[in-house]
Amino acid sequence: MSAREPSFRQSVELMFNRAAALMDLPPGLEEKIRVCNSTYVVRFGVRLRGEIRTFTGYRSVHSEHMEPVKGGIRYAANVNQDEVEALAALMTFKCALVEAPFGGSKGGLCIDPRQYEDHELEQITRRFAYELIKRDLINPSQNVPAPDMGTGEKEMAIIADQYARMNTTDINARACVTGKPPHAGGIKGRVEATGRGVQYALQEFFRHPDDIAKAGLSGSLDGKSVIVQGLGNVGYHAALFLSREDGAKITHIIERDGALHNADGLDIALVRDWIAHHGGVRGCPHGHYIEQGGVVLEEECDILVPAALEGVIHAENAERVKAKLIIEAANGPITATADEILRRRGTVIIPDLYANAGGVTVSYFEWVKNLSHIRFGRMQRRQEEARHLLIVNELERLSKDKELGWTLSPDFKERYLRGADELELVRSGLDDTMREAYQSMREVWHTRQDVPDLRTAAFLVSIGRVAASYRAKGL
Ligand code: GLU
Numbered sequence: 001m002s003a004r005e006p007s008f009r010q011s012v013e014l015m016f017n018r019a020a021a022l023m024d025l026p027p028g029l030e031e032k033i034r035v036c037n038s039t040y041v042v043r044f045g046v047r048l049r050g051e052i053r054t055f056t057g058y059r060s061v062h063s064e065h066m067e068p069v070k071g072g073i074r075y076a077a078n079v080n081q082d083e084v085e086a087l088a089a090l091m092t093f094k095c096a097l098v099e100a101p102f103g104g105s106k107g108g109l110c111i112d113p114r115q116y117e118d119h120e121l122e123q124i125t126r127r128f129a130y131e132l133i134k135r136d137l138i139n140p141s142q143n144v145p146a147p148d149m150g151t152g153e154k155e156m157a158i159i160a161d162q163y164a165r166m167n168t169t170d171i172n173a174r175a176c177v178t179g180k181p182p183h184a185g186g187i188k189g190r191v192e193a194t195g196r197g198v199q200y201a202l203q204e205f206f207r208h209p210d211d212i213a214k215a216g217l218s219g220s221l222d223g224k225s226v227i228v229q230g231l232g233n234v235g236y237h238a239a240l241f242l243s244r245e246d247g248a249k250i251t252h253i254i255e256r257d258g259a260l261h262n263a264d265g266l267d268i269a270l271v272r273d274w275i276a277h278h279g280g281v282r283g284c285p286h287g288h289y290i291e292q293g294g295v296v297l298e299e300e301c302d303i304l305v306p307a308a309l310e311g312v313i314h315a316e317n318a319e320r321v322k323a324k325l326i327i328e329a330a331n332g333p334i335t336a337t338a339d340e341i342l343r344r345r346g347t348v349i350i351p352d353l354y355a356n357a358g359g360v361t362v363s364y365f366e367w368v369k370n371l372s373h374i375r376f377g378r379m380q381r382r383q384e385e386a387r388h389l390l391i392v393n394e395l396e397r398l399s400k401d402k403e404l405g406w407t408l409s410p411d412f413k414e415r416y417l418r419g420a421d422e423l424e425l426v427r428s429g430l431d432d433t434m435r436e437a438y439q440s441m442r443e444v445w446h447t448r449q450d451v452p453d454l455r456t457a458a459f460l461v462s463i464g465r466v467a468a469s470y471r472a473k474g475l
Contacts, residue, residue, distance in 0.1 A: 008310050011311075011337075012336075016033075016093075018456050018459070022456070023463060025463070032475070039084065042058075043055070043056050065470050069103035070360060071104055073108065075109050075111050075150030079108035080108075084107065087106035094352075096465040098436075121154075126162050129162040140175035141172075144177060146363045152233070172370065198356065199237075201327060201350055205327075217325060226304075227254070227304050229254040229306045229312060238329055243265060255281045258280070259281065297312065297321060306329060307329035310330065311333070315337040321347065324347065326350070327350040328352035330356065348454065349454060384419040388419075
């Protein structure tokens with residue numbers, strides 16, 4: 001990255017400052033909300049392959065205006081304090097925007113997980129979890145981690161188990177971490193949640209003709225050309241749902257080793273399968289291979305979905321990005337400098353703190369499920385079905401008795417009679433959350449002349465809510 005570029009943390013602060021400058025906060029409170037409360041750095045040793053290896057891990061707490069604080073744990077070789085603090089700050093504002101009742105936190109471990117076997121990763125994860133648990137940096141009422149880049153259900157199950165071993169009488173132990181597999185206290189729909197949230201965010205955007213016009217687009221998602229960077233958990237699910245359910249055409253996928261192109265739209269499941277077996281997109285027969293993946297970000301398209309790393313759109317390439325609409329599925333994919341350039345050029349950006357909030361939203365549902373010790377829908381589902389059956393039977397009786405000649409289509413009957421299961425309830429809660437949060441941002445974007453973009457609007461809403469919560473405590 002060039003010298004013109006601020007660090008990731010500075011970038012988030014610059015974005016925060018843009019919004020804070022438009023608010024009437026007492027300077028002390030503004031400063032309090034901006035700063036990261038604490039960062040714990042731990043170095044621990046694990047005996048592996050006949051030697052002791054030392055690992056460095058972080059857990060940052062950005063804001064404790066609400067507790068527990070919430071945010072994922074990332075495994076990547078280049079994790080550092082600046083990055084973890086930036087991500088923790090984004091969590092504070094993300095949670096506020098989607099009204100998940102948490103403060104912001106984030107963790108990271110400097111490790112390339114691909115270099116280790118499963119049993120080694122378990123040992124390392126257990127030891128990292130132990131270090132955090134004994135300092136209450138993992139705790140159902142204080143700090144609740146979740147998956148992030150390089151981690152998933154497996155690591156979360158290990159963390160939950162480690163917590164339970166160290167807190168044998170805590171009845172809420174399972175709520176110490178979210179993103180667990182369903183058989184270990186997880187919730188249906190958590191794995192797809194962030195990608196699903198990206199889809200719901202775009203669906204909501206396309207419900208507003210004024211917003212579509214601001215991006216220089218028209219019509220619906222159907223037929224829109226989309227470039228997706230990163231086919232990890234978030235990018236994969238977003239691309240899959242957008243192509244299968246909304247008729248969008250994924251023309252390019254950018255991965256670590258290059259990009260794939262197919263003007264008619266790539267088959268996401270086939271490409272994902274190829275990557276799983278071959279480690280990259282090179283040689284994949286479902287599209288045309290492009291070695292220089294990075295430049296594909298600059299290709300012509302309607303919607304660009306950066307779903308990989310932070311800082312991929314920066315001072316050097318922002319001027320050449322042609323997408324009309326960018327939705328930040330990753331955290332911080334656009335630097336503050338690039339953000340300025342794109343704003344000047346009129347590109348509409350759906351910002352990360354909103355766009356990828358689906359993950360933490362469903363984490364919230366999982367945490368509530370763990371604390372209530374009951375699966376969503378367990379009490380209501382059959383009762384709901386019985387009441388629907390009453391109506392259907394009554395309609396059919398009326399039709400017969402009065403010889404009205406009505407018949408209910410079998411498809412309608414089947415769909416109407418089925419009570420909602422956990423997955424449907426999770427999706428419905430997520431959809432509602434994404435719609436509501438969009439509308440709160442949009443209202444600011446449209447009503448305030450001094451708010452030119454959705455990111456500033458999102459920060460304004462979030463900072464306002466965090467400030468209100470501090471004020472309520474008398475600060
Ligand atoms: N790591 C995800 C994020 O960046 C999810 C966090 C969570 O579920 O707590 O939003």
